[in-house]
Amino acid sequence: MDIVEFLEIVKSMPPSNSKPRPPWKLSLPDDENFMTLPIYIAFCGIAAAARPWNRKNAKFNLILCLSEEGCIPVYTAAARVFLNGIGNYKVGTPPFVSDWGGRYSNRDQFEVLRKEQAIFLREPKKELDDEAKLFGDAVVDVPLRSRRHVEAALKRFGMPISNRDVELLLSDPWSRLDKAFQEGRSPALALQRLRQYPRPGTPTVASVAKVAVPTLADMHGYGPVVEWGNNLARDIEDYRSGRIEWADVDDGVLLSGPTGTGKTTFMRALQISCGVSIVAGSFSTWQSAGSLDDFLQAMRKAFEEAKSKAPAILFVDEVDAFGSRNIRDHNRAYMTAAISGFLELLDGFHGREGVVVVAACNHPDSLDPAIRRAGRLDRHYQITLPDKHSRLSILKFHSGIELDHSQAEMFGMATEGFSGADIEQLARDARRAARRRVEVLSGTHIIAQLRTLTELSEEIVRALAVHEAGHALVSIEIGHGEVMEVKISQYRIEGKSGQLGYVRYGQIDARPKTRTEYLNAIAVCLAGIAAEMEVFGRFADGASGSEDADLNRATELATMLEGALGMGHTLLVEGSQEQLERLRAYHPEFRRRVHDVLQNEFGRVKSIVQARRATLDAIVERLMGRRTLSGEEVAEIVRRYRMPTVSLAKLPRRSAGG
Structure with missing residues (x-):
């Protein structure tokens, strides 16, 4: 009708x-x-x-x-x-x-x-x-x-x-x-x-739990190592078809990262994408075989097994346990023999065509330099903890659940610092909770497994918005770095002091920087508290305390400017950061000069914020409604509210009756 x-x-x-x-x-x-x-x-x-x-x-x-x-x-x-x-x-x-x-x-x-x-x-x-x-x-x-x-x-x-x-x-x-x-x-x-008694055909907890084996396409947040893996898969395919020789295959790589970042998960995905067998070994498993001879024999056996399945991947975990031959202790003879044996197998004196060696460790700096020499494990990739977007993708892979906007915000906040293994465990716990309640797995079960979150009051959220809007506004006004994203949080993890807001900037080029550029960096650091002072008449303690806090960073830059870069009152420079901190603590004149730099930049920033108060308020209101703004959105607000300047080159005409 x-x-x-x-x-x-x-x-x-x-x-x-x-x-x-x-x-x-x-x-x-x-x-x-x-x-x-x-x-x-x-x-x-x-x-x-x-x-x-x-x-x-x-x-x-x-x-x-x-x-x-x-x-x-x-x-x-x-x-x-x-x-x-x-x-x-x-x-x-x-x-x-x-x-x-x-x-x-x-x-x-x-x-x-x-x-x-x-x-x-x-x-x-x-x-x-x-x-x-x-x-x-x-x-x-x-x-x-x-x-x-x-x-x-x-x-x-x-x-x-x-x-x-x-x-x-x-x-x-x-x-x-x-x-x-x-x-x-x-x-x-x-x-x-x-x-x-769910109806036939309804997705059940059991069916959701059957997660597909990951491929490299599912390795979200792993960075350049995924591209290396894709190239390896293509090279192995070309080698099998006879289009290239094994010498053209990148057959050795070192992976490093904290425990739980998903190095083992990456190996499973690499195996599936390359379509090859994988042989696993480690320093501890080979050492458990017994004496030094048994150790070397077990290591050779792992290489031989991989060669028999060629093309194949030999995954060597805990490779940093080999240590370095430069360390002198009572185990030096044993370790020297072990490292020498490993190097011999890496070099392929006994032939390792068709064997890709992927080694993993937590502390790459402790490796013997010879292991990382060209032709061995010279290519190195760090696997870091996943960012928020990557964590959501990992969750979707392990659970099949896509969170709504509010749930995603809570998940991103509560899983800060989580590894892929942590998120996999979280999904496993959520599936268990759904099974116990005879329910279909949903975002509610995922959120229930998170650390306790406290929703921030509107007053606190507005203070965060003012602070981050100040950083973004001043950065755009003085041309210091490209603003990519501005974000504030609506939740806080109970018992944990974390970052509740940030401004993400674009990549700053590596060219040498002048005093003006250092002063601009200090100004941007001080812009958040300047905005709070303008709006509220005071600022909160979140701007200081940690090494990355605004005031700490501004003080460090001003100290470097005066004492380490020759850009202050003298060309004389001090050496280490500790020496600069001692100067600031025990040299009143040097402390005063650092103080003057901070005060001058704070005064400049306050003038900018006062002159652009309408722009600041507009960014704040948009942040309060959206919680996240792109750099383009912030720049558009700044352009819209930018006041036209009056040229002093031409005075306005006087009226006829004037």
């Missing part, structure tokens, strides 16, 4: 002084006894579709077109409740509701001529010809059950509103809902039974 038809119907209705009855208020005691939760959901849809006739003693003959199959029993009960609310029906005389196109449809069409109010329900597959449209006063589509209808039903029955229950009530067929929510059975028990 289009809007024109709807308006014609409204015009043709007799005037009435009675107000429409709100669909969530049921007037008859029988309604309370007869109503179940699914009937109420259907009732909300009927009330929305039949809103023009939702008046006491209204007269109509409606054909309501349903959007789903198999829902006639539920909607029939809901339609009777609707009619009971607007008509005067005697006890024992039910309202007229019929199934259009059903067994008794023709008889019912004749009978309805004697009724003041009648509703026919038509399922999607039932035909509706022009005669039907002539027969009914109106043909109206009943909207699909919506989240709002379901939430209203849960609220009416005193049930807590949770995403998992709403999704269940929106997705389960009406027949299942009708059977679960029987008269006399509590809604809580009905929901429990729906979850306990």
Whole structure:
């Protein structure tokens, strides 16, 4: 029914002084006894579709077109409740509701001529010809059950509103809902039974738990080592087809990074992408074989096994345990022999064609320099902890869950510093929790496994927005670095002091820098507290304390300017950072000069912030609404609010009467 038809119907209705009855208020005691939760959901849809006739003693003959199959029993009960609310029906005389196109449809069409109010329900597959449209006063589509209808039903029955229950009530067929929510059975028990006996074909916790084996395409946040792995896969394919010799294959690489960053996971992905076998070994497993001879024999056996499966990958974990031959202790003879044996096998004196050696360690600096020499493990990749975007991708891979915006914000904050292994464990715990509750895995289960988060008050969030907006504004105004992103957090991890906001800048080129550029860097460091002073008249203690805090960084730069770069009051420079700190602590004149640099730049920044207060406020308001702004968005705000300058080269003309 289009809007024109709807308006014609409204015009043709007799005037009435009675107000429409709100669909969530049921007037008859029988309604309370007869109503179940699914009937109420259907009732909300009927009330929305039949809103023009939702008046006491209204007269109509409606054909309501349903959007789903198999829902006639539920909607029939809901339609009777609707009619009971607007008509005067005697006890024992039910309202007229019929199934259009059903067994008794023709008889019912004749009978309805004697009724003041009648509703026919038509399922999607039932035909509706022009005669039907002539027969009914109106043909109206009943909207699909919506989240709002379901939430209203849960609220009416005193049930807590949770995403998992709403999704269940929106997705389960009406027949299942009708059977679960029987008269006399509590809604809580009905929901429990729906979850306990999921319909066939519904994704279960067990099916979600079957995660595919990762490939290099799934290695989010691993950086350049993924490109190396892809190149290796192509080289091995070319080697197998005879297009290249093994000498053209990059057959040795060193991976380093903290424990848990996913070096082993990367190896599984590399194996799958290259389509080769993998042989694993380590210093500790080879050493456990026994004496030095046993150690060397076990190591040679690992290389020989990899060669027998060539092309293959030999993964050597804990390679930093070999140490260096430069260290002199009582184990020097043993370690020297072990390293020499390893080098001999790396060099391939006994042949290692078809064997790619990938070594992993936590401390690459402790390796013997000869191991990292050209032709051995000269290529080195560091695997760092994943960033927020990478952590979300890792979670999706291990759980199949994509978090909504609010959940993603909480996840990003609570998993700061997490490795890929940590996130895999988190997904495993969430699956276990879902299994115990006989529920389908969802974002709610993921969030429940996170460290406790506290939502920040609006006052704190605004202070964060002012601080970060100050950094971004001053950086753009003085041309110090390209602003890439500005972000503030809405949550804080309980018991942990972490970064609640930041401005991310573009890559700064490596050219030599002048005094002006160092002063600009100091100014940007001080811009956050200058903005807080301008807006609030004070600034918070988050700007100092840690090495990376604004005031600490500004003080370090000013100290370097005066004492280490020859750009202060003298060309004389001091050596180490410790010497500069001692100068600042025990040399009053030097301390005063550092203080003057900071004060001068703080004064300059305050002037910029005061002059651009409207721009600052605009950035703050946008941040409060979005929490994250791109550099382009911030630059656009600055351009829009930038005040036009008046040229002093030409004075404005005086008026004729002036």
